[in-house]
Amino acid sequence: MQNYSIFSLIKNAFSNHENWDLAWKDPTPKNEYDVVIIGGGGHGLATAYYLAKEHNITNVAIIEKGWIGGGNVGRNTTIIRSNYMHDDNGLFSEFGMDLWRSMSQDLNYNVMFSPRGIINLAHSDAQMNVYARRGNSMRLNGIDAVLLNREQVKEIIPMADFSENVRFPIFGGLMQPSAGTARHDAVAWGYARQADSMGVDIIQNCEVIGFDVSAGKINGVRTSRGNIKAKKIGLCVAGSTNILAEKLNMTLPIETHLLQACVSEPVKPVLDKVVTFGAGHFYISQSDKGEMVMGGDLDGYNSYAQRGNLPTLQHVLTEGIAMMPFLSKLKMLRTWGGIMDMSMDGSPIIDKTHIEGLYLNCGWCYGGFKATPASGWTFAHTIAQDKVHELNSGYSLKRFNTGYLLDEKGLGTKTWIS
């Protein structure tokens, strides 16, 4: 594989950048693989990469019905954080933060990781208490957290509404300084390029039609490009999880919902943090191009549409303008939607299933992008060792049956106030 560096960039400049190697191949599917990963998004590509890198399993195929990185890894708001209160979420996400910090070097691909910090705003004394508690829990797990008062927040984000007569005055906030953003497409492409170079077959335009299961054991997958045998199959299909589960006669604690995001026209640098509104559901950051990247609530009803509805967008942006009034002056450049695998407790599932050789990675709700490396790493471990790693032991499928729910914020399929 060609190494990307300043020298290769200069060298290729002399030939008008026409002689770069392809970043990944376009193979025809083989009849059999050791592991087949379904879903060529961030999580699927990362899983294949860590299977090859950490477990020396390279006879692997990723099958993707569209093109790689065309789903939620290409549709998110690029926020990376580990500001969770519960141990299972905090330790998993902080493990992921370490992977994020070294990702560009590890993949030889600039993922533009920008640890600019995230601030969750608080709008009441009670909320400040809750944030203090969460911040303390984070620090006990080795995650950086700083509780800010109103003046400190004002110093960092003076463009927010600090006037006297507002419905939701800013009391303070909880900041995780090491959180940030990354270039979402680069993450998918970086993982794809490295996985490909280690022998993983990335098979695009290949839709799953069915599965071969006999005596409780998975034998292979039937696709639009032929049958593929596999001893182990991992599902990383986000919003399509229920569609594949139906083919496996499984009913999961997942509903598919639509989440929208949008960007404004590009403006000069104004916001160098990720900020979330505490009195509703709205988050914002500014991209390197200058666009304000914004998102918020689900559309609120089951949807596979991959495009949003205006009432929700209006609701979300109303919150944004309440928080930062200058946003009302901006023109909207683009809006889009992706379909989320919303789990019933708002936390993901990375686990084995009742079918031997079938592994499940789903339920990422609002937080799939930031989990990409940790999800891939732990899912690869779960598949390779046929055993759940302690980092994803809290993300079991059984927890819904046993009552050990991981209800971090009460963000499940149903939005809080709807």
Place this chain on the structure above:
Amino acid sequence: MLHIKCPHCGLRSQNEFSYGGDASVKRPELNQEISDKDWDNFVYNRKSLRGKHWELWQHLSGCRQWIKVERDTATHEIFNTLKADEEIS
């Protein structure tokens, strides 16, 4: 914007409604022994169909009645609406 025909009030915009999820889910009968699996299916497990889907909505800013709506989850086309106590045929 969805337009939902409330069986009590007629055609209204989505803004007046609140969503209540899959209408085909049945609460287990309480006069018999209920397994954990049955509760699990009732409380958490959902088919989340792509295509025609019967679901509950509440006409929150109207008559406040719960209704059943048959909607396509991919196109958002609405085919049918029923009162809450009317059975899906």
